[in-house]
Amino acid sequence: MVKVLCIAGARPNFMKIAPIMRAFGAHPEIEPYLIHTGQHYDERMSRLFFDELEIPKPDRNLGVHGGTPTSQTAAIMQAFEPVCKEYNPDMVLVVGDVNSTVACGLTSVHLGIPLIHVEAGLRSRDRTMTEEINRIVTDSISSLLFCSEPSGIVNLGKEGRYGDKVFHVGSVIADTLLANLGKAKALPTLSEMDVRPGTYGVMTLHRSSNVDDPAAFARILDIVEKVQKEYPILFPIHPRTRKNAETFGLTDRMRKMPNLRLTEPLGYLEFLNLNAHAKFVMTDSGGIQEETTVLDVPCLTLRENTERPITCEQGTNTLVGSEPERFFAAFEKITNGIRRHATVPPLWDGKAADRIAYVITTKWAAKKCGKPFPGNL
């Protein structure tokens, strides 16, 4: 048996950890445990997903949240260290690029426990993003690296990480989407929100570069103001964004836009149902760029870069930044029906987590036979 301590802390981690916990739970040779760091803690940013995606109740919640990237990362490390010692796992597995990812990754290697990174190798090349630093650090200390797209393999190779520690397994985000699409589409979300398929947009916004600076936030609202005159926009608002809108005095401006429908953060299934039937999605989320590619729904990414280039090359994603000219050039193509359809990227087939379980158990069995663990640093 190989004992694996799996980590999740923030909303996008839950969709990624769900298929991994399922695959590990069904594997006779893996003994999985789940630690929630507490980074996201609102009912609608955390517990809801455990119920909907049938993620096992965490074995421990570290209860750390809030603060700057530094204080949050440090607090998670301090809280995780005794828990990691107590469980004494054979490996620690982290997903994605949030502060919980790097914090638990660093703690595990400080304790001499091999680290596994799922969604390794993604690079936006924007080092002002906390997430980019988290990705680089986590990859540099991981013993096994699982990539969702070929760019991940190439990026890791350039950083000297290649060979029998790096595996292209596909997207665990696609695993969760494909497993839940039927259930999501059966929900009455569209009638409840009073929209018809193909006649509305969905927006999410939470990236620091877009919502922490009042001028940047206001520039995006200029775009939104025009778009909502043509199409209703459903906007489940992230807690960071809601708080900043209040601080910057932008809440009233949003409320006065008649076709901008602000809601609480939505459950995964409701949100998936809305995205699946949307005319377009406007977002700065990482995961949603992948999901819209699988759904073949046009995605306008309100960022200058992406760590998921395959969604632009083969998928439905267009980077539009926050300049109105660039945005409306891409938007008009969509509304005029001039749009690119997606080719689903390789291995985004719903089986990424099974591949991860297979590689881990194979490598572990080899280690038991005296072969060196592939990723020993």
Ligand code: UD1
């Ligand atoms: C984090 C991740 C980001 C990810 C996003 C997904 C980092 C560096 N950032 O950003 O990569 O895309 O999650 O959603 O890890 N808050 C609440 N309730 C919650 C969660 C957050 O009120 O349940 C508020 C708190 O005021 C908190 C702020 O949002 O201080 C920011 O939360 P935090 O987890 O630090 O960063 P996110 O912006 O959520």
Ligand code: UDP
């Ligand atoms: N999501 C959700 N409800 C919402 C908004 C997003 O369930 O109201 C899901 C979305 O489908 C995706 C994940 O949250 O699976 C993405 O998380 P987020 O955008 O917070 O983080 P990122 O992917 O940018 O790190």
